[in-house]
Amino acid sequence: MSKVTQIKHPLILHKLSLIRxxxxxxxxxxxxxxxxxxxxxxxxxxxxxxxxxxxxxxxCKTICQMLSGKKVAIxxxxxxxxxxxxxxxxxxxxxxxxxxxxxxxxxTLKPVEYFCKxxxxxxxxxxxxxxxxxxxxxxxGDAIELLKxxxxxxxxxxxxxAAPEGIKKVTERHPDVDVYIGSLDEKLNENGYIVPGLGDxxxxxxxxx
Numbered sequence: 506m507s508k509v510t511q512i513k514h515p516l517i518l519h520k521l522s523l524i525r526x527x528x529x530x531x532x533x534x535x536x537x538x539x540x541x542x543x544x545x546x547x548x549x550x551x552x553x554x555x556x557x558x559x560x561x562x563x564x565c566k567t568i569c570q571m572l573s574g575k576k577v578a579i580x581x582x583x584x585x586x587x588x589x590x591x592x593x594x595x596x597x598x599x600x601x602x603x604x605x606x607x608x609x610x611x612x613t614l615k616p617v618e619y620f621c622k623x624x625x626x627x628x629x630x631x632x633x634x635x636x637x638x639x640x641x642x643x644x645x646g647d648a649i650e651l652l653k654x655x656x657x658x659x660x661x662x663x664x665x666x667a668a669p670e671g672i673k674k675v676t677e678r679h680p681d682v683d684v685y686i687g688s689l690d691e692k693l694n695e696n697g698y699i700v701p702g703l704g705d706x707x708x709x710x711x712x713x714x
Contacts, residue, residue: 507675507676507679507680507681507682507683507684508683508684509672509676509683509684509685509686510548510683510684510685510686511686511687511688511689512544512545512548512685512686512687514544514548516544517541517544517545517687518687518688520537520540520541520544521541521665521666521687521688523537524537524538524541524665524703525701525702525703527704529709531709531710531711531712534709534710535588535710538588538589538592538637538665538706538710539588539589539591539592540592541589541592541665541687542588542589542590542591542592542593542635542663542665543592543593543595543596544592545663545665545685545687546592546593546596546597546633546663547596548685549633549661549663549685550577550596550597550633553572553574553577553631554572554573554574554575555570555571555572555573556570556571556572556573556574557569557570558570558571575629575630575631575659576599576600576601576626576629576630576631577597577599577600577601577630577631577632577633578600578601578602578603578623578624578627578630578631578632578633578657579593579594579597579600579601579602579603579633579635580602580603580604580605580623580632580633580634580635580648580652581602581604581605581634581635581636582605582606582607582634582635582636582644582645582648583604583605583606583607583620584606584707584710584711585636585637585638585706585707585710586634586635586636586637587604587710588637588706588710589635589636589637589663589665590602590635593633593635601624601630603621603622603623603624603627603632604620604621604622604623605618605620605621605623605634605648605651605652606618606619606620606621607619607644607647607648615643616643616644616647616648618647618651621651621655623652623655623657627652627655627656627657628655628656628657628658630657630659631659631661632652632657632659632660632661633660633661633662633663634648634649634652634660634661634662634663635663635664636648636662636663636664637664637665637666637703637706638664638665638666638667638699638702638703638706639662639664639666639667639668639671639672639675639684639686640667640668640670640671640693640697640698640699641668641670641671641674641693641697642670642671642672642673642674642675642678643674645662645664645671645675646674646675646678646679649662649675649678649679649682650678650679660679660681660682661682661683661684661685662675662682662683662684662685663684663685663686664684664685664686664687665686665687665688665703665706666686666687666688666689666690666699666702666703667684667686667688667689667690667699668689668690668691668692668693668699668700669689669692670692670693671693671699672684672686672689690702
């Protein structure tokens with residue numbers, strides 16, 4: 506079954522409070538989202554496998570630990586998920602980046618796919634899907650389904666904030682995918698937005714309405 510992990514590090518909690526503030530402008534919002542993503546990536550990658558390698562220091566040869574096994578692919582759900590990629594690449598600069606384009610139909614609240622570009626070896630990589638908000642769970646669930654159809658076998662979902670409804674839908678639909686969040690919010694409102702939430706992440710990242 507899926508494991509849902511809420512990362513309650515004080516720095517993440519602090520920065521999420523600033524992200525939620527309606528008075529935080531696009532420049533600061535983008536920087537904060539990137540910083541929180543970097544902090545969360547530390548926890549999301551905690552169980553990546555390592556192997557012993559020999560390294561020669563200026564003093565002598567020694568045995569150290571380096572990453573082994575599957576390489577990482579970061580796959581943001583466009584467009585808001587892009588805001589989290591930069592922070593993650595600071596920790597995992599060798600990761601490849603794919604892109605999945607989905608938008609939410611404002612009437613049906615269902616996701617519509619319009620773009621998909623992934624690394625050719627996606628099935629051999631540890632895939633981390635990024636989206637700042639897990640609201641209805643429709644977009645994330647469809648993105649994960651698309652990744653599986655393209656051959657991805659090991660997938661994790663990373664979101665800044667989530668609604669209980671979104672968590673329920675994704676974990677029921679994809680019980681093999683672990684979910685990492687910064688905050689579990691109260692609920693969705695009648696328009697499908699997270700409460701208290703942070704507004705529209707894409708609009709706030711890129712200064713659109």
